[in-house]
Amino acid sequence: MASRAAENRAAATPMAARVRAAVLWRSGSQIAGQLVMWSSTFLVLRLLAPADYGLFAMTQVVIGLATLLNGFSFAAALVRVERLDTHRAGQVFGVLILLNFGLALAQLLAAPWAAAYFHQPRLVAMLRVQSLLHLLTPFIIMPQALLAREIDFRTQGRANLVAAAAGAITAPLCALAGFGVWTLVAAPLALFGTRALMLGLLGRWWIRPRFAIAGAGDLLAYGGTVLVSDILWFVQNQADIVIAGRHFGAAALGCYSEGLFLTQLLVNKFVPALNEVAFPSYARLQAEQGAVGESFARAAGAIMLVALPCYAGLAATAAPLILAVMGPRWADAIPIVRVLALAMPFVTLHILYPPATNALGRPGIAARATAAGAVLLPLAFLVGVRFGPVGMAAAWLATMPVLLAISTYLSLPVLALPARRLGAQILPPLLAATLMGLAVALADRLLPALGPWPRLGLLVALGVLSYGALAWLVARPVVRTAFAMVRGRGAAA
Known part of the structure; x- marks a missing residue:
């Protein structure tokens, strides 16, 4: 030890x-x-x-x-x-x-x-x-x-x-x-x-x-409850491969799974890393009334400030990105990525809740939310599989807003966090990212014929510059809070 x-x-x-x-x-x-x-x-x-x-x-x-x-x-x-x-x-x-x-x-x-x-x-x-x-x-x-x-x-x-x-x-x-x-x-x-x-x-x-x-009964009881939530999360997030694996060929499944991998890079690689820090941090704050809820709102705002433009940009630049980075053989993944990128903001916010509610000793909240996902997402995939890989992506987009609403409804009372306070952290970056995505998509249509790499470079530069300006105009308080947290002057979590 x-x-x-x-x-x-x-x-x-x-x-x-x-x-x-x-x-x-x-x-x-x-x-x-x-x-x-x-x-x-x-x-x-x-x-x-x-x-x-x-x-x-x-x-x-x-x-x-x-x-x-x-x-x-x-x-x-x-x-x-x-x-x-x-x-x-x-x-x-x-x-x-x-x-x-x-x-x-x-x-x-x-x-x-x-x-x-x-x-x-x-x-x-x-x-x-x-x-x-x-x-x-x-x-x-x-x-x-x-x-x-x-x-x-x-x-x-x-x-x-x-x-x-x-x-x-x-x-x-x-x-x-x-x-x-x-x-x-x-x-x-x-x-x-x-x-x-x-x-x-x-x-x-x-x-x-x-x-x-x-x-060790208390440790095993707590771990068992979290385990139930994790199993339900697996059903929610792996049902698509289980269902598609019997209906698609290996090549079609590969395009779908790698398109999902690309759009879930933030969700699977970076957000869990932040959640690992968030859980023990929230646990240290659990005795302070309202501290976890306020820390959660600030942390969610800072994460979505970065995540939302990534998803909007991914949806707008899917074609040149995949052709440049992955190569022409992956062209069938382009429409899949465009649809999945629009679903990922809901997934990201959805998975931010469990560390906070678990730290407050309420792992059952995450279990109930993931139980809903374990029912709704497989049903959506059973419908979407009939329309090929793009139909599977559409199932994510149709279902995740509903699951986010359920997890928000269950979690905010436990966190003692008013919905308007969370909205004040999330909605301004969402507006800035949406406007940026529309600007990049329009620019993609207006650009002359270019190779994938030059086209991608121009679109990324436009997206970075436009989002920076828009975020400062419409999400300035969230930007300032995020910078304060990075400098160590914000909330602990």
Whole structure:
């Protein structure tokens, strides 16, 4: 476990400074790591075929379901408790080992069934090799939870950067060597293995696992509730691949899954990193009446100030972006990306709520909201699949506003946050981003014939300049609040 000296230093540091440093390290390392990974990813996209990504997407359904059962929710309970001793931490570590080694065995045995469901025999060998990921998972989750408890994301950031470099080097080397779809199997193994090793070396943690759970009822009860929410979230977000995998060919599924990957970069890569910092930060504020709600409003405003123009720009520049970065073979993903980009603002705000409500000891709120999604989204996908990949994208756009309304209705009373206060943080950036998106779309129509790269460069420059001006005109208070938070003068969260 982290040393007593480290705990004393953390306790002596003001909360706002600790959170600011955590955000800078977590988001900064995430950005740097993703830049490294993207340079590799987009190179590999040009070397592999859409069908390879379709096969990989099918394996991710199985791995994603197993990941929900890996015990992360029980480790998260360690972040929230006021006092933590090595015995209780050892009990959680024991649970992590039992769960993940069991998952590895289950995936080995279930691989033929998954291959039969998707009508893809190659999945058997892929899933069996990928079961190694589960064996590494306890040695990643445990140190991450202990470091998050101390709001120490510097150590995590350093480990993640080295792991990202390992994955980024492995992927193109394998692709150039002609490994094909196995490139997509090898890179995550290199990333996970390196992350586990670096967290062990840099985190300097060691806890003896304990397999008797007597006295850990509160941790397991909290973790179990979060686990239910996570399972429902999986159903909500993986139902599209489960449904489309039986109706589309591998190439069509690859275009859809990579279009979804592109539009969900912020949602899947950056927002979760901020949520990791937000959860322990909100937990420290839970005793202060109204502090979590106000901090949530400010944080949501700052995140949407950055996210909304990205989504609007993505919708407006989908064609030159995909042709320039991914290549002509991915042209079928263009209409998919345009539709999905319009749904992502709703997804982003929707996933900001759980860290705040969970920190207040109300994990049932997130579970109820995701239960609604686990019903509505699969139903929408069953309709959308009849209209091909674009129909699946339209299902996201039709359903996510409804889910956001449900999660907002459930969460705001718990946060003691008036809707008008949240609206004051969200609506001005939304207006600025919408106007910017319309301006870029109009410019795209008026530009003469150009290659994808020059066209993309001109449109991005126009979008950056126009959004900067519009945000200063219509969202100035939100901009000032965001800058104050970055400088460490805003709310702690």
